[in-house]
Amino acid sequence: MMLIMMQTTMILTLLTMMMSMMIAISKKKLMDTQKASPFECGFNPMSNKRLPLSIHFFMIAIIFLIFDIEIIIIIPTVTTMKYTMIKYWAIASFTFIMILIMGLYYEWYNGLINWAN
Incomplete structure (x- = not known):
């Protein structure tokens, strides 16, 4: 023992x-110089720390989050199809996808999807 x-x-x-x-x-x-580069964090780390982020960078981040959440919501709808009534499932899925398409059109119409101005 x-x-x-x-x-x-x-x-x-x-x-x-x-x-x-x-x-x-x-x-x-x-200190890794690549991790401190503006590409990695969205702003120049060697400049003034109180400068605000550009609104374009912020809007692209919000659009990314919206589409990321969209994928998380759409994937389970396929697996729930066989457990629900197909008519109600189709109406709910169609409504959700139409709302997303209208949001995408709104973003496109306002120029938020353009990467460079």
């Missing part, structure tokens, strides 16, 4: 020392 406890303690000590060494020499501590 004492031998098993000794071995376990030795293994845990070695693992702790190895993990500490890996953390100490890992490259994550070094």
